[in-house]
Amino acid sequence: MSDEKPTEKARAVRARQRAIGRELRRMYDDVAQEAVPDDFMDLLRQIDEAEEKGGKKVS
Amino acid sequence: MPNSAPSMHSPKPENPDFKSELLGLVPFLRAFARSLTGNQEAADDLAQETLVKAWQSRSSFIPGTNLKAWLFTILRNQFYSDRRRAWRQAPWDQDAAERIPGGGEDQVASAELSDTVRALKHLSDEQREALILVGAGGFSYEDAAAICKCAVGTVKSRVARARKTLIEILDGSDTLGDATRPAGGEAAREIMAQLDQLSPGRSEQVGKKRDK
Numbered sequence: 001m002s003d004e005k006p007t008e009k010a011r012a013v014r015a016r017q018r019a020i021g022r023e024l025r026r027m028y029d030d031v032a033q034e035a036v037p038d039d040f041m042d043l044l045r046q047i048d049e050a051e052e053k054g055g056k057k058v059s
Numbered sequence: 060m061p062n063s064a065p066s067m068h069s070p071k072p073e074n075p076d077f078k079s080e081l082l083g084l085v086p087f088l089r090a091f092a093r094s095l096t097g098n099q100e101a102a103d104d105l106a107q108e109t110l111v112k113a114w115q116s117r118s119s120f121i122p123g124t125n126l127k128a129w130l131f132t133i134l135r136n137q138f139y140s141d142r143r144r145a146w147r148q149a150p151w152d153q154d155a156a157e158r159i160p161g162g163g164e165d166q167v168a169s170a171e172l173s174d175t176v177r178a179l180k181h182l183s184d185e186q187r188e189a190l191i192l193v194g195a196g197g198f199s200y201e202d203a204a205a206i207c208k209c210a211v212g213t214v215k216s217r218v219a220r221a222r223k224t225l226i227e228i229l230d231g232s233d234t235l236g237d238a239t240r241p242a243g244g245e246a247a248r249e250i251m252a253q254l255d256q257l258s259p260g261r262s263e264q265v266g267k268k269r270d271k
Contacts, residue, residue, distance in 0.1 A: 016226050021194050023175035028195035031090040031102075040085050043107055044078065047114050 077117055081110065084127055087196070091131055094191040095138050097180060105141065109134040128202045135188065135206055178228045186221035189214050194222075 006014075088109055092102035112133050113120075120129055179187055185207070192203040193214065200218075204211040 013226065016229075017222050020175050020222060020225055020229075023173045024179075024191065024195040026173075027176045028090045028094060028191065031093045032086040034086070034089070036082075036085050036089070037103065039103070040107060040110060041082070043110055044082065044114065047111060048078075 077120070078114075080126055081113060081117075081130070084130055085110065087127060088130055088134055091134055091191065091196060092138070094179075094195065095135070095184075095188060105134060105138055108137050108141075112137060125202060128198065128206055131192070131196075131198075131206045132208075139184075174229055175225060178225050181228055182221050182224055186217045186224065189217035190221035190225075193218050 085106065088106040089102060092105040092109070093099060096102045096105060109130060113130055116133075120126065179190075182190065188207060189203060192198045192206060193200060196203075198206065200211050200214050204214045207214060
């Protein structure tokens with residue numbers, strides 16, 4: 001398809017981009033794999049309770 | 060499509076699934092938040108705010124659409140509105156993140172932060188978020204565009220420029236110290252613009268909390 005032959009430079013750039021992608025995914029995945037702090041669960045529980053008490057909208 | 064979708068406009072869809080889905084996506088909220096802020100504490104605050112907002116506005120979520128993208132949109136909005144409120148606070152702050160002793164594993168991970176991740180702070184917010192969404196978060200350009208409220212083409216060019224900028228930074232670390240040197244047109248201009256934004260009047264913001 002592309003008739004431009006990948007030059008050395010273009011290949012190098014793509015390799016760099018892939019490496020960058022790996023690093024970014026690693027950073028992101030590292031955080032995503034951390035255990036979620038309890039604060040988050042507590043938070044939802046609190047919201048839930050607050051809503052139950054406050055706006056009783058049960059139809 | 061089954062007829063399961065209850066009227067989307069029911070005032071309050073009490074849907075236990077929604078809550079558990081929300082919880083299931085918290086790790087990604089934290090990851091995106093960390094990428095945006097570069098700071099663990101700020102990131103978790105942001106992710107929690109997002110969770111509250113999401114829960115409060117859950118009736119506006121349209122079942123069957125991308126919940127993750129919806130949450131990321133909320134998070135991003137929150138990030139920028141926090142930013143506006145406290146503009147001078149916390150430019151992307153991976154350095155602080157590295158200093159934070161986050162306990163065992165966190166610390167190890169932080170110590171291993173690559174030059175690439177460090178270099179992220181020299182991107183504009185727009186380039187960074189586009190690159191993270193597409194390059195790390197696995198979002199399509201279309202979803203990333205929806206999250207960032209811009210055109211698909213804009214996301215593509217931001218991602219491309221972000222990559223280009225990162226490579227330039229990584230290739231010549233002196234660019235960081237000497238932003239006045241043109242390192243390649245637009246990239247250099249953006250870096251300079253970013254630096255200008257981050258240090259109005261070159262005031263030291265980092266130590267502002269302990270101003271004694």
